[in-house]
Amino acid sequence: MSNYRRDFTRGAHYFFTLALQDRTKDYLIRHIDRLRLAYRETKIRYPFETAAICVLPDHLHFIMRLPEGDHDYPIRIAYLKTRFSQLIPKKYRAPNGSKTKKREAGIWQRRFWEHLIRDEQDLNNHRDYIYFNPVKHGYAASVKEWRYSSFFRDVEKGIYPLDWGG
Known part of the structure; x- marks a missing residue:
C-alpha cells in the first residue's frame, strides 16, 4: 500500500481537488443541491472557511481555511464525500466487493489532491486556477458564465472584476 505524505499545518489554507470515480458522469452538477447540502452540513459539523470553490460535472476544486x-x-x-454519496439516489452507487469492505459507495475516487497554500501569491494563483477551470474544460466561454462557483461572491468583495477571465 502506498504511503502518502500529507502536510498537516494547523489553521492553514489548503487547495483540494475531489473527483468522481467515473469522470464521464455529471453527478456533481446534476445533483448540485444535494452537493451544496452536503457541503453545508460538513461546514457545520467540522467548521472551516471557504476561500474559493468551483464545481464541475465530474470534479470540484476548493480552498479551505482550517x-x-x-x-x-x-x-x-471524508464527511463531505460520504454525505453527498448518501444524499444522491442509490441507483448511482455502484459498490463492488472491494468497495463494500471499505464502506465506499463507488462514486468518488478514493484519494484526493491537496496542496498547502504557502503565501498570498499561492492563494491568488490557486483561486485564479479554480475560477478559470470551467473555461479551461470548455464548459463556459468566460468565468462569469459558470454559475457553480464562488466567483460572484469574490466579485462583490472586490477581489475580481466581473469581466475577469473572459
Whole structure:
C-alpha cells in the first residue's frame, strides 16, 4: 500500500481537488443541491472557511481555511464525500466487493489532491486556477458564465472584476 505524505499545518489554507470515480458522469452538477447540502452540513459539523470553490460535472476544486489549532482536513473531505454519496439516489452507487469492505459507495475516487497554500501569491494563483477551470474544460466561454462557483461572491468583495477571465 502506498504511503502518502500529507502536510498537516494547523489553521492553514489548503487547495483540494475531489473527483468522481467515473469522470464521464455529471453527478456533481446534476445533483448540485444535494452537493451544496452536503457541503453545508460538513461546514457545520467540522467548521472551516471557504476561500474559493468551483464545481464541475465530474470534479470540484476548493480552498479551505482550517480553524486555528485544527489540522484535520481529511475528516472534512471524508464527511463531505460520504454525505453527498448518501444524499444522491442509490441507483448511482455502484459498490463492488472491494468497495463494500471499505464502506465506499463507488462514486468518488478514493484519494484526493491537496496542496498547502504557502503565501498570498499561492492563494491568488490557486483561486485564479479554480475560477478559470470551467473555461479551461470548455464548459463556459468566460468565468462569469459558470454559475457553480464562488466567483460572484469574490466579485462583490472586490477581489475580481466581473469581466475577469473572459
